[in-house]
Structure formats: C-alpha cells, structure tokens
Amino acid sequence: MTDKLIIFDTTLRDGEQSPGASMTRDEKMRIAKQLERLKVDVIEAGFPASSNGDFEAVQAIANAIKESTVCGLSRANDRDIARAAEALKGAARARIHTFIATSPLHMEKKLRMTPEEVHEQAKLAVRFARSKVGDVEFSPEDGYRSDPDFLCRVLETVIAEGATTINVPDTVGYAVPELYGNFIRTLRERIPNSDKAIWSVHCHNDLGMAVANSLAGVKIGGARQVECTINGLGERAGNCSLEEIVMAVKTRKDYFGLDLNIDTQHIVAASRMVSQTTGFVVQPNKAVVGANAFAHASGIHQDGVLKARDTYEIMRAEDVGWTANKIVLGKLSGRNAFKQRLQELGVEMDSEADVNAAFLRFKELADRKAEIFDEDILALVSGDGGSN
Ligand code: KIV
Numbered sequence: 001m002t003d004k005l006i007i008f009d010t011t012l013r014d015g016e017q018s019p020g021a022s023m024t025r026d027e028k029m030r031i032a033k034q035l036e037r038l039k040v041d042v043i044e045a046g047f048p049a050s051s052n053g054d055f056e057a058v059q060a061i062a063n064a065i066k067e068s069t070v071c072g073l074s075r076a077n078d079r080d081i082a083r084a085a086e087a088l089k090g091a092a093r094a095r096i097h098t099f100i101a102t103s104p105l106h107m108e109k110k111l112r113m114t115p116e117e118v119h120e121q122a123k124l125a126v127r128f129a130r131s132k133v134g135d136v137e138f139s140p141e142d143g144y145r146s147d148p149d150f151l152c153r154v155l156e157t158v159i160a161e162g163a164t165t166i167n168v169p170d171t172v173g174y175a176v177p178e179l180y181g182n183f184i185r186t187l188r189e190r191i192p193n194s195d196k197a198i199w200s201v202h203c204h205n206d207l208g209m210a211v212a213n214s215l216a217g218v219k220i221g222g223a224r225q226v227e228c229t230i231n232g233l234g235e236r237a238g239n240c241s242l243e244e245i246v247m248a249v250k251t252r253k254d255y256f257g258l259d260l261n262i263d264t265q266h267i268v269a270a271s272r273m274v275s276q277t278t279g280f281v282v283q284p285n286k287a288v289v290g291a292n293a294f295a296h297a298s299g300i301h302q303d304g305v306l307k308a309r310d311t312y313e314i315m316r317a318e319d320v321g322w323t324a325n326k327i328v329l330g331k332l333s334g335r336n337a338f339k340q341r342l343q344e345l346g347v348e349m350d351s352e353a354d355v356n357a358a359f360l361r362f363k364e365l366a367d368r369k370a371e372i373f374d375e376d377i378l379a380l381v382s383g384d385g386g387s388n
Pocket residue numbers: 014099139140141142169170171172202204
C-alpha cells in the first residue's frame with residue numbers, strides 16, 4: 001500500500017451533473033488546465049458517450065493535458081467503453097472508468113437485471129476496457145447500499161479481469177463515517193485479490209458528511225484515492241469537496257500520515273474559476289475557499305492573530321492562494337493591481353485589450369463606489385456591471 005493519497009477530480013463529470021452547472025468545451029478546458037496547475041492526479045473530464053459535445057470536450061482535454069491522468073466515464077457496455085477509449089486516444093495517460101449499479105434497489109428497479117446478469121456485465125466491461133487501456137477503474141454504483149457478499153464477488157471478479165482501481169460510491173450520501181470506513185475495510189479484508197487494486201472513495205453530500213465519510217474511508221478503510229470536486233460541486237447536495245479533503249490531509253498529516261501531489265496555492269483560483277463558470281456562488285463561511293475562511297472580525301481574535309497567527313489560524317491563507325495582505329481596490333488603484341486581482345480570482349482574459357476594457361469599466365465603477373469588492377470585479381468581467 002502506498003502512502004500517497006491520489007486526488008481524483010470529477011468537477012468536469014460529476015460536478016457538471018449538478019443541475020444548472022453544465023459547461024461548454026472551452027470552459028471545461030480552462031478548468032482542466034487549472035486542475036493540472038493544481039497537480040491533481042486524475043481529471044475525470046466527462047462522459048464521452050453521453051453527447052457529442054462531451055466526447056469533444058474529453059478529446060480536447062486528453063490532447064492538451066500532459067501532467068494529470070485524463071479519465072472518461074462509461075457505463076458497463078461496449079459502445080460506451082469504445083467511445084471513451086476513442087476520446088482518450090491522445091492522452092499522455094488515459095483511464096477508463098466504467099460503472100454498473102450493484103444495490104438490490106438499483107438492479108431491480110432501474111436496471112431490471114438479475115444480480116448474475118450484473119456480475120457478468122461488470123466482468124465483460126472491465127475485460128473490454130482493459131483491451132483498450134492499461135488503467136481501468138470500476139465503480140459499483142450505489143455500492144454502499146449493496147449486499148456485501150454480492151459486492152465482494154463482483155469486485156473480486158473485476159480485479160481478476162484487470163481493474164486497477166476499485167471505487168466504492170456512496171451514490172446517495174447515505175453513509176456515516178465509521179460505518180463507511182468499516183465497509184471499505186471489510187471489503188478489502190474479504191476479497192482475496194484486493195491488494196491488486198487501489199481502493200477509492202466517492203461520497204455524496206446529501207447529509208453533509210461527504211468529506212467526513214471520505215476521510216473515514218481513507219483512515220479506517222485504507223482507501224488511497226479520493227474522488228472529489230472543486231467547491232463540492234455535484235448532483236443534489238454535491239460531492240466531497242477537493243479543497244476540504246486536501247487541506248484536512250495536509251493540515252493533519254500528523255494523523256493521516258499521507259502525502260499529496262497537490263500544489264495547494266492554486267486552490268482559491270480553482271474555486272473562483274469554477275464558481276464563475278457555473279454561476280454557483282461560494283458561501284462566505286465555506287471552509288478553505290469562502291471569503292471569510294481566513295477573516296478575523298472580533299477584537300480578541302484580531303489581537304491574538306496580530307501577536308501570533310497560530311492562535312486562531314490552523315493553516316495559512318497564502319498556502320491555498322489567498323493573498324496575505326489583500327490590496328484594497330478603489331479609484332486610485334492601477335492597472336497592475338487590477339490585473340493581479342483578476343489572476344487571484346481565477347479570471348482569464350483572452351487578450352490585453354480585454355483587460356484594458358475591463359479596467360476602464362472598473363475605473364468608472366470606482367468613481368461611484370469607495371471600495372470595490374471581489375464580487376464587483378467578477379460582475380464587471382461577466383458583464384453585469386457590479387453592485388452599488
Ligand atoms: O455517485 C456515483 O455513484 C457515481 C458513479 C458513476 C461513480 O458518480
């Protein structure tokens with residue numbers, strides 16, 4: 001077992017499944033490049049068989065990204081897998097992620113298949129995916145609500161067929177930390193060939209426990225991959241949030257004892273970029289990336305932090321990409337300060353002419369408003385003029 005925790009980002013796939021969060025190919029590409037800067041190990045770029053647009057987005061990302069593995073999702077059938085393989089052809093490192101539901105409820109009501117049929121389909125899917133790429137992930141959808149005996153049989157089979165990662169989703173966010181951690185550990189202990197694959201956790205946030213469940217899957221269960229999204233974007237209440245997992249493992253290395261590849265200084269820009277692209281606002285008190293995550297308002301706290309930052313800060317704002325001494329933007333600010341703030345906010349302008357035009361709009365607003373907040377700048381560049 002490795003002591004490294006693999007960060008698998010699925011903002012562009014599961015995150016995009018969030019109602020209202022669909023992204024264009026160019027938007028996905030911009031976010032993929034930011035994820036590469038962040039040094040995530042695996043980028044799940046999309047679901048190529050779901051639409052031509054998604055196929056093209058995965059293809060473009062696979063061709064452009066060199067440092068991270070690029071992954072495409074597919075149902076457990078030959079058509080989806082072949083489509084994913086085709087989209088990933090240009091990738092420096094490609095992964096096919098294939099899934100089929102294994103819970104009694106999903107098999108009977110949704111798939112209308114018997115457990116034996118599901119078992120067989122999982123086996124053939126992984127076999128076919130392995131004929132296309134060397135790196136294959138298998139997920140038993142609704143795995144946490146599946147019968148453990150059946151799940152063990154399916155997972156043993158797909159590992160024997162060459163699945164290199166086994167991901168156990170809590171698809172509906174039903175788990176609680178201790179039980180989920182024990183569930184993963186039991187599967188690993190009971191499956192004879194379990195050490196041939198890397199174990200992965202994939203938790204949804206319906207009860208607000210996606211991060212806690214994922215960490216329990218790592219600590220108790222021995223998982224070495226976490227699937228997560230920037231800002232916790234995802235279906236319904238979202239997925240496990242990348243920034244929270246990363247900073248928990250990094251800040252509490254004394255407890256988790258795991259290394260990460262992530263370059264945490266790019267976290268805030270990634271958060272801003274995803275928020276700006278999807279229009280999903282990050283709540284001010286959101287851990288790590290919320291506007292107040294490192295703000296000290298009360299006199300006692302301010303006094304303590306001025307004397308010694310550790311009194312009320314367990315991590316450094318600048319380690320996740322906040323500027324320690326934020327420059328307050330107003331009518332006296334220059335173009336460079338404005339441009340730097342755009343970069344900190346994860347806003348990429350197409351040309352210097354666009355920066356100049358945005359700077360002029362900023363100056364007009366600054367004449368009317370004493371202090372310009374980040375929200376004003378984001379509104380300015382998205383074209384709705386800023387608040388008064
Ligand atoms: O939540 C889920 O079960 C999924 C799978 C497709 C991995 O997103």
